[in-house]
Amino acid sequence: MFTRLDDGENTPVSFSFNATEVIAREGDNIATALLAAGIGTLRHAPVSQSPRGAFCMMGVCFECLVSIDGGAPVQACMTQVRSGICVTGIAMQEDVA
Amino acid sequence: MPVHASGSDLTADVVVVGGGLVGCAVAFGLVQRGARVVVLDGQDHAFRASRGNFGMVWVQGKGLDFPAYAHLTRQASDRWADFSALLKDETGIDAAFSRPGGFDFCFTGEELEKKRASLTRLSAQTGGAFRFEILDREGVRHLLPGVGDIAGAAWCRHDGGAHPLNLLHALQTALEARGAVLLSGKTVHRIEAQPAGYLVEAEGVRISAGRVLLAAGLANSGLAGMVGLDVPIRPVRGQILVTGRLPPFMPYVSGILRQMPEGTCLIGGTNEEAGYDEGVLTSSVAAISARALRVFPSLAAASIVRTWGALRIMTPDGLPVYTRSQTFPGVWLVTVHSGVTLAPVHADYLSRAILEDAMPPDLMPFSESRFVSSGSREAHHVHAAR
Numbered sequence: 001m002f003t004r005l006d007d008g009e010n011t012p013v014s015f016s017f018n019a020t021e022v023i024a025r026e027g028d029n030i031a032t033a034l035l036a037a038g039i040g041t042l043r044h045a046p047v048s049q050s051p052r053g054a055f056c057m058m059g060v061c062f063e064c065l066v067s068i069d070g071g072a073p074v075q076a077c078m079t080q081v082r083s084g085i086c087v088t089g090i091a092m093q094e095d096v097a
Numbered sequence: 098m099p100v101h102a103s104g105s106d107l108t109a110d111v112v113v114v115g116g117g118l119v120g121c122a123v124a125f126g127l128v129q130r131g132a133r134v135v136v137l138d139g140q141d142h143a144f145r146a147s148r149g150n151f152g153m154v155w156v157q158g159k160g161l162d163f164p165a166y167a168h169l170t171r172q173a174s175d176r177w178a179d180f181s182a183l184l185k186d187e188t189g190i191d192a193a194f195s196r197p198g199g200f201d202f203c204f205t206g207e208e209l210e211k212k213r214a215s216l217t218r219l220s221a222q223t224g225g226a227f228r229f230e231i232l233d234r235e236g237v238r239h240l241l242p243g244v245g246d247i248a249g250a251a252w253c254r255h256d257g258g259a260h261p262l263n264l265l266h267a268l269q270t271a272l273e274a275r276g277a278v279l280l281s282g283k284t285v286h287r288i289e290a291q292p293a294g295y296l297v298e299a300e301g302v303r304i305s306a307g308r309v310l311l312a313a314g315l316a317n318s319g320l321a322g323m324v325g326l327d328v329p330i331r332p333v334r335g336q337i338l339v340t341g342r343l344p345p346f347m348p349y350v351s352g353i354l355r356q357m358p359e360g361t362c363l364i365g366g367t368n369e370e371a372g373y374d375e376g377v378l379t380s381s382v383a384a385i386s387a388r389a390l391r392v393f394p395s396l397a398a399a400s401i402v403r404t405w406g407a408l409r410i411m412t413p414d415g416l417p418v419y420t421r422s423q424t425f426p427g428v429w430l431v432t433v434h435s436g437v438t439l440a441p442v443h444a445d446y447l448s449r450a451i452l453e454d455a456m457p458p459d460l461m462p463f464s465e466s467r468f469v470s471s472g473s474r475e476a477h478h479v480h481a482a483r
Contacts, residue, residue, distance in 0.1 A: 046344040047360040062402045065341060073341065073400050090341075 002035045015085045017066075030076035030087060031057060031064045042066055042076065043089040065090050105302050107278065109135040111451060112297045112306040114285050114320060115313035117147035118261065118436035119443055121268035123310055126448025128275040135304050136272065137297070138281040144315050144332070144375070147436060149407020151337065151365055152261040152357075153350060154438045157199055157229060157253035161219045165462040166416050167227060170435070173442045174255050180441035181259065187274065190267035192259045193358050199256025199350040200237065202247050202392050209233075209249045216251055229253045240349065245394040250351075258350045260357065261437050268440075285313075288323045290425060308451055311430040314410050315373070325424035328465045330432055332408035334371040336381045338364040338389075339403040340396070353392055362399070364389045375406040409434045413468055419447070419460040427454065 010025040017034055024033030031054035034042070041051040042064055054064035057077045064076040067088045076087070111127050113120045116138030124134045156174045160167025174196070181194040203209040213231045220227045230236075233249040240252075269279060283299035294307035311320045321328045342360035355363045367381050382404060390396055410432055412418055417433040429451055433439055450457050 045359070046342050047358070062341060065400075065402075 001038055001040060004036055013081050013083050015081055015083065015087060017087045018089055019086075024081040026081075028081045030066060030068075030079050030081055032077070033081050034076065107135055107302065107304040109133045109278070109304055109306045111135075111308045111310060112137065112295070112304050113310045113312060114297070115139075115311065115316070116269070116279060116281065117145065117312070117314060118265055118268070118440060119147075119314075119431055119433060120310065120312035121265060121272060122436070122440040122443040123312060123431070123447045123451070124272055124277055125268050126444035127451065128272060128277050129444070130448055130452055132448075132452060134272070134277040135306070136277060136279045137283040137285060137299055137302075137304075138279065139284055139313065139316060140282055144373070144408050146314050146407055146410060146434070147261065147265050149335070149337070149375075149405055150261050150409075150437060151335075151352070151355060151363055152258050152264075152437055153199075153352070153355070153435075154194065154196065154257045154259055155199065155350070155352075155435070156227070156255040156438075157201055157251060158216065158219065159435075160223075160416075161215055162222070163414070163416055163462070164222050165459065167219060167223050169417075169442060169459060170438060171223075171226060171255065173439045174257070176441035176445075177257070177259070177438075180444065184264075184267040184271060188267045188270040190263055190270060192264040192267055194257065194259040196255065196257030197349050198252060198254045200241075200250040200252055202237075202250045202351060202353055204247055204391065206248050209251075212251045227253075228255075241347070243346065243395050244392060246391045256350050258355055259437055264437065264440065284316075285320060285323075288320075288425070288428065294427060295425070308427040308454075309425075309429070310447075310451060311428065312432075314432075315408060317410070317430060317432050321430055324422040324428045324430075326420065326422050326428075326430055326465070328418050328420065328430060328432060329413055329468055330410050330418075332371070332373055333411040333434075334369040334374065334406050334408055335366045336369075336377050336385065336404065336406045337366050338382060338385055338401050339405075340364065340399040341402050343399055346395075347393070351392075354389055354396075362396075364396075364401075371406075373408065375408060377404045377406045417463050418465045419450075419456070419463040420465050421456065 010027055013024045013026050022037045040053045042053045045052050052063050054077050055061045059075055059078045065073040066076045068085050073090050110132040111134050113124045113136045116136045124136050127134050154174055154177050156170050159170045177194050181192045185191050203212055216229045230252045232252050237244050237250050285299045287298040289296045295309050297304045311317050340362040347356040420430050422428040446457050
């Protein structure tokens with residue numbers, strides 16, 4: 001899907017997304033790191049169930065919401081990767097009913 | 098029929114000043130009746146109530162002690178489904194109208210009884226056309242199992258909502274498809290009487306037209322003065338919170354929370370005399386959240402992704418003004434704060450009124466002359482806006 005234009009410069013950073021290891025580069029935001037690793041779907045829309053992922057890449061669309069280490073949702077495009085973080089897709093929030 | 102253009106001079110049948118929900122709804126009615134229309138919209142920094150509202154098509158409680166407004170509101174609500182279908186057929190854009198019924202939540206027994214009294218009076222004033230139920234907490238729980246700490250609610254089956262951004266998009270798409278000219282970044286600085294109508298001047302454009310409609314929201318203040326009209330309006334701020342997309346849990350509408358078709362919840366809201374300030378205050382966000390959590394405790398798990406403040410256009414009694422200038426015949430002015438609800442009647446009644454140069458009897462009570470005398474209505478009936 002996406003190819004890095006300048007590779008090899010920055011330090012590799014390892015983290016996991018939905019229990020799969022992802023090798024990113026220092027300075028990547030999480031959305032970029034996942035796209036570069038060929039991962040486009042971050043979650044499924046709660047009403048339509050359609051696969052959703054990063055869209056605007058600038059913090060205004062809120063499509064790229066992920067959870068880091070089980071925490072509250074953050075925007076993947078606005079959050080830098082850190083070594084060892086466990087990133088997961090947003091659960092269906094079944095408890096909101 | 099296309100608007101006749103020559104360079105930066107245009108000729109049309111009607112110039113509509115204001116490209117929001119009111120202006121575009123009336124313009125849509127005008128083009129349906131075959132008129133050539135130019136719509137002028139403001140600058141990027143203009144206040145835009147059409148993009149900051151809750152999208153309600155709300156009937157409950159409206160027109161207390163003013164039966165003409167109760168009647169007009171109910172007519173609009175009853176016509177909304179057909180209006181929405183027409184726009185969808187023409188443009189493919191769905192204004193997402195639904196009328197599932199609405200709650201006005203009450204937090205104390207006293208509040209609930211006051212609501213019962215005022216709605217009973219409204220029902221009597223409308224000859225029983227307005228129907229409602231007062232539900233205690235158990236009654237609400239039958240419809241909303243997760244409801245929290247409330248005394249009860251007023252329930253009205255005529256209440257519903259639409260998607261205001263889709264509605265505006267549909268109206269503007271339909272207008273352009275039918276040959277209307279929409280120009281933005283055009284602040285009107287002059288309206289000059291001419292032998293056969295008016296010359297409307299804005300940035301880089303002059304339009305000759307037989308008739309003019311002023312539908313520019315808060316900017317109507319300045320425009321009214323150009324045509325000998327004095328219509329008292331002031332801004333009333335509403336702050337709104339927006340959640341991320343959630344699984345469907347609230348199929349009804351209310352002024353506290355609406356769940357939109359894709360799962361997002363709008364949470365309202367405030368009614369503030371904050372002047373022309375559209376800002377959002379942390380204290381308001383906290384208060385809005387706290388109130389919403391009282392009604393929907395499970396919202397504690399939801400994230401707020403966005404907040405905004407927007408300015409309603411409020412008259413002294415909160416009711417519409419439909420009027421026309423005496424000294425500039427053919428110039429009309431409309432101001433409302435329920436531009437979503439009233440869209441179908443704006444498209445129909447106002448377009449006909451403008452082209453026939455005749456104020457319909459149903460709209461005569463809304464003249465701004467009701468504010469001139471120091472009557473009992475002035476300043477005592479500032480309705481809680483929705």
